[in-house]
Amino acid sequence: MxxxxxxxxxxxxxxxxxxxxxxxxxxxxxxxxxxxxxxxxxxxxxxxxxxxxxxxxxxxxxxxxxxxxxxxxxxxxxxxxxxxxxxxxxxxxxxxxxxxxxxxxxxxxxxxxxxxxxxxxxxxxxxxxxxxxxxxxxxxxxxxxxxxxxxxxxxxxxxxDLASFAKDRGIATQILDDTHVRVSRVIRGSVEQVWRAHHDAAPMKKWMLGPDGWAMTTCHLATEIGDGYRYEWAPIAGGAADGAEGFGFEGEVLESDAPHREVTTERMIGMEGAGTINEMTLTPVDDGTLLSVLITYPSVEVRDMVLSTGMTDGMETSYARMESELISA
Incomplete structure (x- = not known):
């Protein structure tokens, strides 16, 4: 004991x-x-x-x-x-x-x-x-x-248990209950660097791409509580996603406490119904920054539908790009 x-x-x-x-x-x-x-x-x-x-x-x-x-x-x-x-x-x-x-x-x-x-x-x-x-x-x-x-x-x-929380393990997705999912990843960079990577259009267009074959075409950032944001992606001509339809997300900032925490709404452009609430928290750890995003869905059906799209695979690819950008900066 x-x-x-x-x-x-x-x-x-x-x-x-x-x-x-x-x-x-x-x-x-x-x-x-x-x-x-x-x-x-x-x-x-x-x-x-x-x-x-x-x-x-x-x-x-x-x-x-x-x-x-x-x-x-x-x-x-x-x-x-x-x-x-x-x-x-x-x-x-x-x-x-x-x-x-x-x-x-x-x-x-x-x-x-x-x-x-x-x-x-x-x-x-x-x-x-x-x-x-x-x-x-x-x-x-x-x-x-x-x-x-x-x-x-x-x-x-x-x-x-060191392996479950190691910096090279990649993204971890936990279903907490019917409407809450937590996505976590350790990113090799400081809290300030990771926060800036989420609030500067230039680096965001380099890392927030999801799977290969996509380009971020619109990056309108929200900087204050109540501000709206809009992100859009399109397939790269001749790339792996060529022929697919573009998509985007929009929302607004509900809470912000830089550089530790931000709460935003998120909904897919053109989709009916309620979106999600995303709570991002950045915490310094020995290996860099623990990024945690608590996602609140309107229902268990929406939760399961979104997770089945491979959303977290795209997030892992994007976070890996972010980490490379921070390390090479």
Missing amino acids: PITSVNKDTEALTMTVIAEFAASVERLWNAYIDPRQIERFWGPPTWPATFYRHDVYPGGRSHYTMTGPDGERSSGFWEFLAVDPGRSFEVRDGFASDDGTENADMPAVRMTFTFEPMDAGSRLTTTTYFPSLEGLEQMIEMGMEEGMRQAMGQIDTVLA
Whole structure:
């Protein structure tokens, strides 16, 4: 069991949990900031978590839902108060509704996570600060300590799995539920470079092409909240896609927090019906930048139809081009 001590201080209104791992600080840090990894251990074994949002930067927010063995759901949120990359982060932690909004009827706490190197690996110190003695007792009665013990007992397995999250693995597609799909990829480049690659027409026309044989003919960018964008593609004459019909997408910016997060709508030009909401988050990792896009579809039927088109294959080809552009720049 990774946990070496649990100390509850009723005068300071804190609970401090110390755990030690046979992995480097960098590897342990990545497990906590990557939504694909943290959701594999944050919930107890019988209540696995799904992270729909995980923005590890000051002012960022996380939203996760744990699902019990009989389909029960319990959601929570983190509000990031401070982040010292590779060393520590501080959050406000509380209960949430299914859409991620705070449940003010339940207590919220402040938590700090401190990562330290050891000769044989790393140490994680998690300190929870409660608003009152009643709040501390309530959370303990609800099983907070046992939940943390069970969750941390799963971390070693995640830390040992290097292949699933390696930078050369390419794109990963996860169906989170009927209407949510997360697409993730580590791109060798800084967060600022990857953000700029999405917001400068010149590089976008070089990498955002999808499969071979297409050219981006229209690249009208949106730079502010409320702005609209429009992208169009056409087959290259004599190329592999010659004879195919052109296509395009349009939408608008709903949220923007450069260079970490952007939320946009997206719909295919000329198609009837509702489009998607795309939430892009950029997180620095040892190998570069973890790009995560949470796609919200209007229905499971639309989700399955879009995935069956080979959309993610085209995204992988485009992201590989982006990476080549960033490396050669």
